[in-house]
Amino acid sequence: MKPTSLLLIPLCIAAANTATARDAETSTDKDRVDFLTIVDTKFASWDADTDGELERGELDKLVADREILGDQAAAVAALKRASRYKKIELPKFTAKAIHELAEKKPAKDWPNLAAMYASGVKRLAKVQQRVLFASGKPRLETVHQGPMGNCFSLAPLGAIAQGRPEYIVDEMIKPLPDNRYEVKLGKKKVTVDAPTDAELAMTAGNESDGIWVNVYEKAAGEAHNELKPEEKRESTGLDALSKGGSAGTQLAFITGHEMYRLSCKFAKEEKISKEEFDQKLNEIREALKSATKEKRLMTCGTVKATIPGITPGHAYAVLSYDAEKDLIRVWNPHGDTRTIKGEPGPANGYPMTDGVFDMPLPVFVKEFAGLAFEILPKS
Known part of the structure; x- marks a missing residue:
């Protein structure tokens, strides 16, 4: 598409x-x-x-x-x-x-x-267990973004953890001798030492479910730093990661697959006609239906936020789309659990469990800036 x-x-x-x-x-x-x-x-x-x-x-x-x-x-x-x-x-x-x-x-x-x-x-x-995967595989519900501004790198990782957890275990992160790890990021492989205590204190929390997220963050930071000209590199990889970035670009970087983006800008335009609004909304519906059916990874993000519980300037993972109910399921890397008073909606926000919440698509496009979709290579 x-x-x-x-x-x-x-x-x-x-x-x-x-x-x-x-x-x-x-x-x-x-x-x-x-x-x-x-x-x-x-x-x-x-x-x-x-x-x-x-x-x-x-x-x-x-x-x-x-x-x-x-x-x-x-x-x-x-x-x-x-x-x-x-x-x-x-x-x-x-x-x-x-x-x-x-x-x-x-x-x-x-x-x-x-x-x-x-x-x-x-x-x-x-961080009681310094093993890679304490539960044997990644679990999305344990991940909580740390104090770095790296939601752009955690949102696509969350999409993978939900949709392809076996890929993270079997291909993406492999233990090496001497307390080191090899991390596959697209076509690139990065080798890093196990995170130190100070690095663990600064990076994502994982509720004693292993250090796989922290190893990924360390490797992703190193990879981002290496992409810069030497005179513009940060002093550490985590410094580079904390600068922020695009979740869609990171999605492509991690998977090695191309991606495309759809904008929700139309939903904020006051003079847009109902016909044009519906046309563009249906375009996003079809993209979400196709990606959900084909198990392709998706991310999204905000610029401003008007709904309680939605973070401005933040990247999210899109986990699925329910076409029958016209609901999009989204994951916030902060991993918060949130209850609401009153009816779910733009005024009160939406209940959230471990960062996961459902939102009607017509509301979503008015709140979020756009989406990125993975393109699977042809077999």
Whole structure:
């Protein structure tokens, strides 16, 4: 099927989603004290060049250090996350500046170090099994996007986990000797070390169901970094991944298959006629019916959001389409569960379980920006 209208699926913007994750994070006075105690105890040894500040290169080495574990790794992850902030110019990370940042109530757009630390501690506490697939295969319901703005990379992964979990196990991620993994991303193969504790504290949560998502994120970041000219590469792959991107482009990148896009822009046009609206809506219906029947992967995304529970500037996976009920089933990489008061609809939103929710297609096209569809190669 040829698309008649094209739209780049909106970028999952790192800054926006980092703020969303930060706002959901909380901390106590104990978290702040624990974090600062670790910083006071370890600062001298972490400051490798003894210049009195933790620079980005030093933080990157600490994140990659396999001997930094548990709460100390959570503290390192918090500092690394804070170092990515772009909306404001942070002071150099001296011991004094870290204390000042952690001890005052963070203003808007300022990093909340204590909350970041507490989030990392909680995330690591859930990573009880450092095996690849604790349940034997990926389970979509366990995946929760971490504090990076990488919904664009998790949305297509979620589509694969739901539609082709055996592909992830049999072909996509393979364990190697020496605690390493080979990850197949389209025609490209990337080899990475197992994630460190600090990397686990910063990447997706998987509810003790293995580290396959985190291995994928690490490999995807490395692959994205390698695509850039050397002078424009980020210091780590996860830094590159946190910059955001297009879910449709990532879908093609992961599968190695071409894809096409359909825009929902028509649904926001005030002067569109009913005939033209229905024509374009039916075009999307047919695309969804075909993709669902042929088990092709799909993603979608938002720019703005007007419905409660829908995240703006965010990428989602499309899991299926029920033509009889005219319902599209969507997965939010945040993996939230949401109940509503009153009737489901644009005013109250839609109930969500582990990120999965159903929405009438005529409502969907007014809320979402567009869709991307996998094109299966001809056999």
